[in-house]
Amino acid sequence: MRFSLLSLLLCFLLSRAQAIPPSREIEKAQIKDFTDQLFEISSVMLHDVINPPAAARFYAYATLAAYQVVVNNSEHYPYLSEKFKEVPEFEMPQAPESLNIAFASTYAMLALGEKILPSGYMLQDKQNAYADSFQQNYVLSDLTLDENIQYARAVASEVLAYAGSDGYSRLSTYTRYIPTQKEGHWYPTPPAYIEAIEPSWMHVRPFFMDSANQFSPPPPAPFSLDTSSSFYQQTMEVYHTVKDVNDEQEEIANFWDCNPFAVKFTGHMAIGLKKITPGGHWMGIAGIACEKADISLKRAVFVHALLALSLHDAFISCWHEKYRSDRIRPETVINRYIDQKWKPILQTPPFPEYTSGHSVASASAAVILTQLLGENFAFDDDSEVYFGLPIRSFSSFTQAANEAAISRLYGGIHFRDAIEDGVAEGKAIGHYILNKLALNVNSYSGK
Structure with a gap:
């Protein structure tokens, strides 16, 4: 009887030990x-x-x-x-x-x-x-x-x-932004013709940057309908890219859309399409990566915090340039001067074009995540599954950021210089933040 009770006790303790997950779990x-x-x-x-x-x-x-x-x-x-x-x-x-x-x-x-x-x-x-x-x-x-x-x-x-x-809290006190009818300047776009979003955002305090214009990109290509001009050639690139878009390019465009202002009209009824923002998409990627990586909860919180702080500064820099250059969107140019019936694949977001916000944000995010989690960190991005989009796989954060950037061309909402200069702007911000912090990531890599 004693042996039987001891056996039962050992079995009970063993079962309890197996029920408690190991510390890594x-x-x-x-x-x-x-x-x-x-x-x-x-x-x-x-x-x-x-x-x-x-x-x-x-x-x-x-x-x-x-x-x-x-x-x-x-x-x-x-x-x-x-x-x-x-x-x-x-x-x-x-x-x-x-x-x-x-x-x-x-x-x-x-x-x-x-x-x-x-x-x-x-x-x-x-x-x-x-x-x-x-x-x-x-x-x-x-x-x-x-x-x-x-x-x-x-x-x-x-x-x-x-x-x-x-x-x-003071943003509403600044002079209201009013679109100009001058050639080359931004004007509300279809289908909802929403007024410009956050025209005074450059007045929000950055975390790390000295000022909103610290990383101002070079001026965009000036508006011109001269067929030999950079602006016209970029316009035609957007026009033909959308007309000739293939299935892969269209999937990429939709995957990185991240436009919270998308509206679908059914008769006289407007339906808002809920979508996550570019920053929200990258916060989702950070979560995917942290769950995959062999790191501690403390480090995961650190990764998310530094990424979010960097994205905040990236958007301040980008939004300063958007309302400084006040550049027209491809949809407006093409409908006015080239093809009245042309439509982009993605709905054009309600703010000026240059630089591309997703390009700036994604490039800065990739710099931060690469430094913290590794240069060749492969991951499956399922952050858009919630919104009915398929999983996409990437070999690195940089590859994902580059795809996010070029998606704006495939979607028909950005010119190429806004994309490429936006990537350069975002990278500069990311590297500046890392240098300012002088991080030695190996000293707390798994603690």
Whole structure:
């Protein structure tokens, strides 16, 4: 009888040990928790139809809140905020002895999102569900959970206060942008003829750049209908590319569309097509890569935060140039002067053409992710499956960024110089940020 009880006890202990996943599996599960909750923030942005530069700002502050939990309670990680253009005077709370960094960092991100997004209240239920799930999966006491929640909210409050001084709240006070009828300048495009988005975005404070025009590209090709001019030749390239587009090019164009303002008309009814922004697409790629890579939850939070902060600066630089050059879109030129019935494959976004926002953002993102995760990091990008698009596979972040850039030509919404100069602009921003931080990534590669 004694032997039987001992055997049962050993079997019970063995089964319990097998039920507890190894630490690496726990790490992977917590990274997925983080990326899943970040997607909840993206879902609220979809609901609110957040524009690309604003989305980048919201991602930046949300992930910065998560990262502040990590950096305040870990070794080997750099204080990114010490390199900001305007260094914040954070008064971070004392972490509780019961601190669970995985939980508190993710919860801080959700708490920041709740306060900063127009419909952030939608994240309240997500916070509660995440807390209940984490407590159940990792057996936290009610007291421990409450202490971590209070700490995460306090950290988020400090970051939110810093966000309140970045100039975003004053954007509506600037002189309203009014399109000009002059040749070569931007004018609202069909089918919805939406007014220009965020014409004063250059007044939002960057994180790392000294100014919005620090990385201004060369001037775009001047408007000209002379058949020998660069502008006319680029116009005809867009025109013929769309007319002769093949299946692969059309799939690429749609995969990287990322236009939250797309509208479909059925009779007299306009239907908004929900799509993620370029920044949201790259945040999704970061999540895919971090779940695949052999890294810690802390490092995954770091990757997301630095990427989001860099995307924010990239959009400030790009938007400054868009409204400085105020360049006409291919659709407007072609319909006015070449072919009234021509339509691009993608709907033209509602802001000036030069430089290409996706080109700038993607190039800067690729520089950051390549430095942090590797030069030949292959991945399957399923971030658009949610929107009914197939998975695309890439051998590196650079390959993905280059495809995102050229997709704007295939889609008929950008001229070639806006794409190529946008890539150069984005790369310059990414390298500048890395150099400013002087990162030694090997020192905290897996900690």
